[in-house]
Amino acid sequence: MNSQFGRRLASAAFIIGFFLLWEFLCAALNISDIIVPKPSQVFVTLWERMAALWPHTIQTLYTTVVGFAFGILIGVFIGVVIGSSKLAYDVAYPLLIGFASIPKVAVVPIFVLWFGAGSVPAILTAMIMSLFPIVVNVATGLATTEPELEDVMRSLRATKLDILWNVGLPRTMPYFFASLKVAVTLAFVGTVISETVASNRGIGNVMMIASSNFDVPLVFAGLLILAAMGVGLYVIFSLIEGRVTGWAHRKDDFAMM
């Protein structure tokens, strides 16, 4: 318990130290605001323009979360299909890798062409960004189920669905949550890319306009908001993960539940 508290303290000190160092270097090296603003300036900008930034923050969070939710639904579905059949795995994987390799910035114009500028392309971009890590992890988790475990289930005359539900999916949970933590940050990347290219709302759009006005502190304020939201969602999924997959880490407090 004590060492855990100590580690948290060290982590907080590290974050504060990072900003202090940044502030110090900006002052010492006399760096212009237009290149890198001081963190103090960024925080002041953030505070003063909060009212204006707030709706954009909500917009970005909304499109990201919706896109991410679709990413999870579709990702788990594709992952289960691919992971539970050797045939599907072999057949579909090359195409999937092909899709995954496409730079997502390149598809935003296509989405805009189809759906117009605004929320829809942002949601779709967030979705396809978060899709692939989820598919790959769920499929891997299912495909690597121990054959002996399947033998036990099959000797009980368990159906494919029984095995999937009682063995495959629970076993895949640690892989799934590991992928969620990667995917949620990617979903933010997707949203911001889309907002930057084609939207008049959202943090990405704010940063785009701010940088064309050389309002660099506002650009950094946008980055800070994105980082904070990313950390927030990451923490939420880590907490759920600890609850659901404590067994994979052999946590004693999980055993007590």
Place this chain on the structure above:
Amino acid sequence: MTLVKPSLLSHLDAFVELENATVSYGRGEKTFHALAATNLRVVQGDFVALVGPSGCGKSTILKLVTGLIKASSGQIYVSGREVGALPMRVGMAFQNPTLLPWLSVRDNVMMPLKIVPPFRQEYRAKRNNEFRDRAEALLAQVGLAGFGDKHPWQLSGGMMQRASLCRALIHDPQLLMLDEPFGALDQFTREELWSIMQDLWISRKPTVLLVTHDLKEAAYLANRICVMQSRPGRIIDDTLVPFPRPRTIEMSYLPDFVTMTQRLRELIVAARTTKEAA
């Protein structure tokens, strides 16, 4: 039990029967015969051990009887019907305990009740009382009373293997398949589990097929020992084990017992050398 010589058992006596069953993989020149034409009859409630060198098809026989693999030719009957034709209750335990780490020991033991009819239909209603008590009683019988709420990783190897035996028995299987279940345990734990296994068999009398490398284990537990040879796998010897029950570890040092295990050992060594000479 089998006091009749195995070769004299008739089709009518047999609960498990392999009739000219073969298993081979691949085609043409590269065909690999895992099991040559094999005949085996096992009466209900018997305890049969299959011993032999690695790759002699011992596990193949278990998988055939459970219906996990299909015979390339020949027939396999259980309880007078062809395997797979009729749902039958089978329990299995392997060298690796294969418990599910996300479930408590009790939920692991109860898993078959969740899958196998007729328990399956009653699972929701009974999992918190009747089935739970049933699992606890079985756990107590193998010396795991009070461990039901633990998770598998909190148990030692021997304890996990006991829980695995409980899982194999919870649904009162007619057939129990044991594939080297004590292979990864230390000598003392293994002997302890032999005694537990014997008690479980005496109290429930399932038909057991045990695959093992340990001749002492075979002679301690089984009523009948089939020695197998590899490439192609086939049964070369079939012996009754006459020692009275319940057997004890001390008995395994008596001359008759030692003579028997020595004879089995020589058979297997001979089977290995002929293979290498060929």
